[in-house]
Amino acid sequence: MPTSAEPVNTTVWDTKTQQFHGGQDWKFLNNFVEDFSVTTNLLGTPAKALQAARDAITTCHHYPPANQEPAKSSLAEWIWPRGWEMHRDRLLLGNGASELIDLVIRSSPGGTWKAGPWDVQYKEYQRSAETNGRDILCPKGDDKANVVCIVNPCNPTGDYKSVEELKTWILENVQDNGVVVIDESMQIWLGPHFREDSMTAQTEFLEQTYRQRNISIYVIHSWTKIWSCTGLRLGSIVCPTVDHCVALKRIQVPWSVNGPALAFMDEVVRDKQYLEDTWRLTPIYRAQLIERLKGLSAQKAQHNQPWEYFGKPYLSWVWADLKSEAVAERAVALAKQAGVPVRSGKPGYDRPTFVRIAVREPKQTDVLINAWKDL
Numbered sequence: 001m002p003t004s005a006e007p008v009n010t011t012v013w014d015t016k017t018q019q020f021h022g023g024q025d026w027k028f029l030n031n032f033v034e035d036f037s038v039t040t041n042l043l044g045t046p047a048k049a050l051q052a053a054r055d056a057i058t059t060c061h062h063y064p065p066a067n068q069e070p071a072k073s074s075l076a077e078w079i080w081p082r083g084w085e086m087h088r089d090r091l092l093l094g095n096g097a098s099e100l101i102d103l104v105i106r107s108s109p110g111g112t113w114k115a116g117p118w119d120v121q122y123k124e125y126q127r128s129a130e131t132n133g134r135d136i137l138c139p140k141g142d143d144k145a146n147v148v149c150i151v152n153p154c155n156p157t158g159d160y161k162s163v164e165e166l167k168t169w170i171l172e173n174v175q176d177n178g179v180v181v182i183d184e185s186m187q188i189w190l191g192p193h194f195r196e197d198s199m200t201a202q203t204e205f206l207e208q209t210y211r212q213r214n215i216s217i218y219v220i221h222s223w224t225k226i227w228s229c230t231g232l233r234l235g236s237i238v239c240p241t242v243d244h245c246v247a248l249k250r251i252q253v254p255w256s257v258n259g260p261a262l263a264f265m266d267e268v269v270r271d272k273q274y275l276e277d278t279w280r281l282t283p284i285y286r287a288q289l290i291e292r293l294k295g296l297s298a299q300k301a302q303h304n305q306p307w308e309y310f311g312k313p314y315l316s317w318v319w320a321d322l323k324s325e326a327v328a329e330r331a332v333a334l335a336k337q338a339g340v341p342v343r344s345g346k347p348g349y350d351r352p353t354f355v356r357i358a359v360r361e362p363k364q365t366d367v368l369i370n371a372w373k374d375l
């Protein structure tokens with residue numbers, strides 16, 4: 001048996017076939033404290049919504065509603081507090097954003113795929129593009145692709161483009177007749193004004209770009225991060241027109257969102273306090289995390305370059321460049337050993353000197369900082 005400090009084998013990925021993600025180590029750590037390897041909300045799962053999902057388990061001998069209601073309307077009302085009835089039929093829920101990512105890439109006309117405008121971003125889009133036989137273009141090259149996926153804010157780099165910057169970028173960088181998928185999973189962290197800077201609010205722009213240039217713009221959300229329910233699987237997609245939504249629904253597996261997940265969604269959108277606490281606490285704890293990392297880095301600075309930190313101050317993680325592959329590897333190993341796993345920048349992202357560290361409560365962050373004292 002491993003001792004409490006020794007992690008057992010955590011290789012759960014079929015690395016030749018599947019895309020690596022964080023969030024898998026916790027189950028294998030006998031001394032597990034907190035998961036710093038995923039970008040979920042530091043507040044944990046909202047209590048009332050969790051209870052609603054628990055209650056819904058008692059009806060698991062029935063099929064979930066085929067129209068995803070009333071959860072879909074509740075989410076529509078949350079996304080578009082005014083006029084949601086006009087938009088609801090462009091919204092589709094999925095078994096995590098991952099299902100919808102694959103659905104929209106699979107349904108797009110064949111050709112090229114490009115990530116942009118960041119040089120590294122969440123990899124599931126590329127995985128789906130590759131398995132669907134698309135030619136992958138270099139993110140920094142000048143070639144225009146017919147399918148472009150933009151993760152905004154970008155996981156893992158923490159870069160962000162305002163909606164006006166994004167509109168300009170799309171008009172300048174996407175081919176006519178193209179498809180654009182914008183992932184706004186992390187955009188909710190922006191603050192109480194997040195809706196005003198969201199592409200979901202740009203109905204006129206979406207309609208016009210489709211009419212004038214035949215560019216189809218979709219907006220995807222993973223709800224498993226902001227509402228910390230990665231095991232429940234909840235995502236959604238806003239389509240440019242109702243017809244686009246019908247086309248996705250046609251190839252979607254029926255009942256892909258289960259009863260407890262729908263019940264969770266229907267309840268969680270009512271929890272205003274949870275989001276207010278999120279917007280208040282995340283930037284404070286994030287700034288404290290960076291200060292503490294700077295403290296660690298300063299101890300070693302006589303011999304090494306200081307570490308560097310990336311990402312907007314309101315986000316739920318820090319993308320940190322430890323400036324040395326060996327140090328980053330050791331940081332990942334020490335964190336895991338202490339029961340506080342972080343996400344290495346190496347698998348998938350190919351940034352071996354980087355680690356991605358989730359923002360967590362100070363007490364849990366203490367454990368991580370302590371584990372890195374002797375880096």
Ligand SMILES: Cc1ncc(COP(=O)(O)O)c(C=O)c1O
Pocket residue numbers: 039095096097098099122124151155183185186221222223224230233234235
């Ligand atoms: C930016 C982004 N989009 C989508 C996903 C997929 O999320 P899920 O399938 O859990 O909803 C993730 C998960 O890490 C993510 O970071």
